[in-house]
Amino acid sequence: MTEFIVIAIVATAALALTVVRLSLKTFVKTTVQESIKHEFEVQRQRMREDFEREQNALESQDRFRLAALDERMKAHQTAFALGRRMLPLVHSPLDAKMDLLKECNEFWNSSALYLTAEAREAFRLALHYLDSYDIYFQSWKHESTRKEERRRDLEQAFEAIQSLPLKLATIVDRESSGRVDYLKDESVTPFENKEKGEIKP
Secondary structure, X not given: OHHHHHHHHHHHHHHHHHHHHHHHHHHHHHHHHHHHHHHHHHHHHHHHHHHHHHHHHHHHHHHHHHHHHHHHHHHXXXXXXXXXXXHHXXXXXXXXXXXXXXXXXXXXXXXXXXXXXXXXXXXXXXXXXXXXXXHHHHHHHHOOOOHHXXXXXXXXXXXXXXXXHHHHHHHHHHHHOOOOOOXXXXXXXXXXXXXXXXXXX
């Protein structure tokens, strides 16, 4: 009888040990699974918040761009039209350019912020050169010792004025992802006014 009791106790202990091991294994497995699940949820929540934050920033940017789009297009179109009027006056005396220079300055004061940074720089440079083109031309015409240097200065000034419309068209084209075909105006050169027949280099 004692043997049966010992066997029963051993069997009960083994059964209890097996139940404890299974419970412990299940507990550990469940705990690890819960921990992984929790970590995954935290990470998913973080990613969702990051995504929503970026989405809101992009939507806000798009709203700002769309709100300013009409004004931006008007500003670039006005700058383009003013740029087209600069080249025919390039060899004119300063008093003949005054109306256009005044108009350009008024446009700059009222609309410069609607232009892209690249368009602002191109317009500002062309305006500066149009205003002081006579100085560059006279320096080139009368310079004897640094004629080549003055020639480069004059060509740079002329290029800034002549290329302004094309630059603006290219900028707008790039912004709208379209295509532009615009012919460079070759009717005026940096060194002569064909109507006046001024000296060629």
